[in-house]
Amino acid sequence: MKHIVVLSGAGISAESGIKTFRDADGLWEGHDVMEVATPQGFAANPELVLNFYNQRRAQLNTVTPNKAHIGLAELEKDFKVSIITQNVDDLHERAGSTDVTHLHGELLKARSTFDETDIKTWKTDLNLGDLCKQGYQMRPHIVWFGEDVPMMDKAIKICETADVLIIIGTSMQVYPAASLMHYTPENTDTYFIDPKPNMVSSKNITVIAEPATVGVLKLTNILKQP
Known part of the structure; x- marks a missing residue:
């Protein structure tokens, strides 16, 4: 075969x-990709990044x-x-x-910021305070720029x-x-x-x-x- x-x-x-990952103006859904798709962006404003991917996750549920x-x-x-x-x-x-x-990576998964092999299925919102079993913040299971x-x-x-x-x-x-x-x-x-x-x-x-x-x-x- x-x-x-x-x-x-x-x-x-x-x-x-x-929407495609990056529009011609360098924005992704109105955001600078460096704010929402880099480790530095997550470190600077984790709540913004988590909310951004929560919106993407919610949108994914509306399409086929x-x-x-x-x-x-x-x-x-x-x-x-x-x-x-x-x-x-x-x-x-x-x-x-x-x-x-x-x-x-996958939008419907999240992983530990401490152990990148600790990956979980995640279909709802991911928020500050959602922790892995070792007590570290969970993050989107997305490969960001620079990773x-x-x-x-x-x-x-x-x-x-x-x-x-x-x-x-x-x-x-x-x-x-x-x-x-x-x-x-x-x-x-x-x-x-x-x-x-x-x-x-x-x-x-x-x-x-x-x-x-x-x-x-x-x-x-x-x-x-x-």
């Missing part, structure tokens, strides 16, 4: 109503997976599919995908076994995530789905210049051809 590896980013969830998420999940009927996502939402899982690696990406080694190993690579909803400009495509075997068939593609088509890269929902449908038809 062919192994399809998917690298997904904010563009796939944007069609469900989740779109046809792109569902289409990728349905590929599991015919292929082994591994999804490596930069997104912190759970829309891939809710669509039915069973093998999802979150590079940048290591703990799932990177796992993601590299997944890419090394790809027969087909799908890049969708990401400009492949954010490192280290952007380096993952270079870990696939030589001559891996690669598909790049983006309405405004910035990747040059080459021998092994097929560009599908469509939004995620349209592009996944087109790609599914291509992959199912004998």
Whole structure:
């Protein structure tokens, strides 16, 4: 069975109503990203940061997976599919995908500020005074700017076994995530789905210049051809 590896980013969830991580003005939902997505921002104003992610968590409960998420999940009927996502939402899982690696953390989890391996499912508001078992403040389980990406080694190993690579909803400009495509075997068939593609088509890269929902449908038809 062919192994399809998917690298997904904010563009796939944007069609469900989740705003992309950073707008053109450098703001995320009206906030400077340095205030809400760095360890320094959390240290300076933890309540602001907790409230910011509480709002993101509440918003996540109002949206549903779109046809792109569902289409990728349905590929599991015919292929082994591994999804490596930069997104912190759970829309891939809710669509039915069973093998999802979150590079940048998960919005519906929280972890201890003392022990980063102490991670808990967290679907409600996270507030000052919510402590881990050692008595330290819990924080969003999000990889902030300047922090290591703990799932990177796992993601590299997944890419090394790809027969087909799908890049969708990401400009492949954010490192280290952007380096993952270079870990696939030589001559891996690669598909790049983006309405405004910035990747040059080459021998092994097929560009599908469509939004995620349209592009996944087109790609599914291509992959199912004998």
